[in-house]
Amino acid sequence: MKIAFIGLGNMGGGMAANLVKAGHEVNAFDLADEALHTAAEHGCTTFDDAGAACQGVDAVVTMLPNGAIVKSVYRESVIGHAPAGAVLIDCSTIDVATAREVISNAEAAGYDMVDAPVSGGIAAANGGTLTFMVGGTDKAFKRAEEVLQAMGKAVIHAGDAGAGQTAKICNNMLLAISMIGTAEAMKMAEKLGLDPQKFYEISSQSSGYCWSLNAYTPMPGVGVESPADNEYKGGFATALMLKDLRLAMDAAKDVNAKTVLGAKAAEIYEALAEEHGGLDFSSVIKTL
Numbered sequence: 026m027k028i029a030f031i032g033l034g035n036m037g038g039g040m041a042a043n044l045v046k047a048g049h050e051v052n053a054f055d056l057a058d059e060a061l062h063t064a065a066e067h068g069c070t071t072f073d074d075a076g077a078a079c080q081g082v083d084a085v086v087t088m089l090p091n092g093a094i095v096k097s098v099y100r101e102s103v104i105g106h107a108p109a110g111a112v113l114i115d116c117s118t119i120d121v122a123t124a125r126e127v128i129s130n131a132e133a134a135g136y137d138m139v140d141a142p143v144s145g146g147i148a149a150a151n152g153g154t155l156t157f158m159v160g161g162t163d164k165a166f167k168r169a170e171e172v173l174q175a176m177g178k179a180v181i182h183a184g185d186a187g188a189g190q191t192a193k194i195c196n197n198m199l200l201a202i203s204m205i206g207t208a209e210a211m212k213m214a215e216k217l218g219l220d221p222q223k224f225y226e227i228s229s230q231s232s233g234y235c236w237s238l239n240a241y242t243p244m245p246g247v248g249v250e251s252p253a254d255n256e257y258k259g260g261f262a263t264a265l266m267l268k269d270l271r272l273a274m275d276a277a278k279d280v281n282a283k284t285v286l287g288a289k290a291a292e293i294y295e296a297l298a299e300e301h302g303g304l305d306f307s308s309v310i311k312t313l
């Protein structure tokens with residue numbers, strides 16, 4: 026398959042390389058020269074114009090920073106530039122309303138399109154083990170699935186247009202809340218004189234069991250190995266968690282959903298990001 030890939034940053038770079046590894050021909054575009062250079066080393070054909078990269082392709086994949094950029098890239102460089110039969114796949118994390126609007130514009134121009142945000146960070150993007158949550162029609166999903174399988178371990182059809190973004194922000198709001206809760210419980214146990222490792226052993230096998238505790242323990246030297254054991258470097262940056270929480274809070278407002286803990290989590294990550302935006306989000310434990 027011939028695929029245009031736009032946005033070759035921390036995530037997109039590895040994803041485009043995995044499409045090449047799977048035998049696809051990849052036309053790559055990014056605003057940054059360095060990203061283009063790396064893409065060429067990974068076997069992509071590079072372009073200095075996004076519209077030109079979309080000419081004659083079967084699919085377009087985008088992995089961009091935010092909704093405004095996604096909207097402008099589709100309006101200016103994808104729609105009307107990619108052939109009418111191409112399937113369009115936006116893997117960026119953006120707000121639900123913009124995702125729906127871009128898909129609706131693409132469909133009006135005759136394209137099949139899905140929103141397909143990912144779970145998994147840079148390591149999963151490089152390793153081809155991302156989970157894709159996909160929103161769109163059955164037909165668009167089936168067409169996108171073939172492309173996404175080369176970059177991930179799971180491709181799940183969440184529902185109609187925007188459902189992928191909905192799943193992503195609700196999941197990450199839950200993750201933020203559970204990470205803060207895990208960190209509070211571990212610190213409190215420690216302050217009450219309980220060995221944190223004992224607390225981990227007990228709670229990870231009791232009703233406190235959760236991903237933040239069991240698979241991503243936020244305290245150094247306790248539980249499983251995680252970014253905490255590497256001074257909170259790598260992993261999922263606090264700034265990106267804050268981005269997702271802001272998207273979640275905007276969406277909650279749009280539909281009048283009561284998200285008391287989500288709002289508190291956004292406030293806590295807002296403060297953490299001011300000081301340590303680059304550190305893993307589990308570093309929230311350092312503030313307690």
Ligand code: NAD
Pocket residue numbers: 031032033034035036037054055056057060075088089090091094098116117118119143144145146147260261262265268
């Ligand atoms: P990044 O900043 O490393 O990469 C974005 C790339 O897009 C950059 O190379 C930039 O030059 C390029 N770009 C910006 N505007 C462009 C334009 N108009 N045309 C072409 N290229 C353009 O970001 P990232 O970490 O790769 O994240 C990309 C998306 O994936 C974001 O929406 C993010 O929220 C999401 N995401 C990131 C992670 C993570 O761990 N990094 C995990 C899950 C989801």
